[in-house]
Amino acid sequence: MNTQYSIAIQKNLIPKSRIDEVNFQELGFGKYFADHMFIAKYKDGAWISNEIVPYGEISVSPAMSALHYGQTIFEGMKAYRNIHGKIQLFRPLDNWKRMNVSAERLAMPPVPEEIFMGGLLELLKIDQNWVPSRRGESLYIRPFYIASDNFVGMRPSSEYLFMIFNCPVAAYYANPVKVKFEKNFIRATPGGVGYVKMGGNYARSMLATELAKSDGYDNVIWLDSQEYKYVEECGTMNIFFVINDTIITPPTSGTILEGITRASVIELAKDLGFNVEIRKLSKEEILESYQQGKLQECFGTGTAASISPIVKIGYDQDTNIQLIDPSEWKFVPKLQNELNAIRISEIPDRFHWIFPIT
Ligand SMILES: Cc1ncc(COP(=O)(O)O)c(C=O)c1O
Incomplete structure (x- = not known):
């Protein structure tokens, strides 16, 4: 008992x-x-x-x-x-x-x-x-x-x-992550099962991921099923971009897994006084922000991956987004430190996320 x-x-x-x-x-x-x-x-x-x-x-x-x-x-x-x-x-x-x-x-x-x-x-x-x-x-x-x-x-x-x-x-990704926009396959459709943590969602992702790996990437960024334009999530992580000092992540709206790390990072970032926007984000907006020098950071969140910096995004055959060394980033290191410190009670759990085992 x-x-x-x-x-x-x-x-x-x-x-x-x-x-x-x-x-x-x-x-x-x-x-x-x-x-x-x-x-x-x-x-x-x-x-x-x-x-x-x-x-x-x-x-x-x-x-x-x-x-x-x-x-x-x-x-x-x-x-x-x-x-x-x-x-x-x-x-x-x-x-x-x-x-x-x-x-x-x-x-x-x-x-x-x-x-x-x-x-x-x-x-x-x-x-x-x-x-x-x-x-x-x-x-x-x-x-x-x-x-x-x-x-x-x-x-x-x-x-x-x-x-x-x-x-x-130990850590799921030992190094910063490289991903590419997935242009051929889709992961989820409205009315489908994208938000469900079911075996089939992972089976259907494997071919695209293996092809991305053979191109030198760790994973893909899934796009919406209607226009192949809007960012959804990334392999087994939810995805965030920092543009112009604002942390942006897509809404989950049924096609994305409602990540518990994602929810925690949103709450934590707001608490730390960062601007957070939950809104649709197109791959074109990401490329333009990068070209204008406004894309500062990118990261994935997940239980296994924790908060993993993403340093390279393959846009298309000829275009890559390459970010600077994450050790020079402002937002990700702060979020990582805070979340890790809460998980091991190094700082107080102000969000009531910890369930102690007595
Ligand atoms: C498809 C997918 N998206 C996002 C996540 C992140 O979810 P969580 O933060 O709850 O681990 C995971 C990991 O479980 C996942 O498999």
Whole structure:
């Protein structure tokens, strides 16, 4: 039983932790998995079991609905070890809410807060040693939710699995990022699923990203589906531009993931007294601002990527936007320092984003 969330969890724990196998000097991202995982099962209108078991393979039927029809959604969030050595989460209830926004769009039943949070807190208690302590490192938490009916045919599943596993990680992007405007493929359309954190959105992004990588970029900037003109988001990050001392980011309006880091950066930037505009921004405006010397900074935001400076934007075959060294920027370093300091309680959490683990 957890004191904050009272769910009963059946536990089968491993006798000896695998943590000694981890090279904490080279954590990278997403390659190590903590000892245990949480599994909750839903069947015919009810949540029927909660378990914590050793991290490992799960056995599924070849007819499992999620594998064919894509009713599969996930979240990404982080636990930090603060400067006093205590573990804390960053805005976990926002991830829980967003998972249920995704679930609703895919006709999946909502995951109750008690199961999402109760399972997570218990898992973190058991695997607390897996939360790294070096600055810039954290425990990446991957809750996911999949349709588990064994049934061939198009209808929402009647059985589901909600699971959580955790990975100790370092920075996602070690260096400033290079991106290009994507002119051939689109990620999302109005009325579609751009705002949903579902597997299919990532599958459809992979070819464009791989092609961009073969051109020397890290990722693409997705444009709107009607005119290929307005900026949407960037790979697995929301995107911001600083033009004329104003921080500008596109509105989410259904085609963009409502990033929790994005919302935090908007709030933080306003609090720091910066001008913030949430408005449509065309690729032409970005190029013109650059040519007029008004484009000062560009950055992506995300749980994995945190606040990542973007230094190069491929505009077209012949034109590049190349920004100066981010260490000379004014806005990004300030935002990074403040956000990082809040995450590890180096400064007070004036926004109430931290969820301490007792
Ligand atoms: C497509 C996409 N956009 C934006 C983000 C940033 O969202 P958040 O800040 O909640 O991690 C992510 C990362 O999860 C993402 O996958």
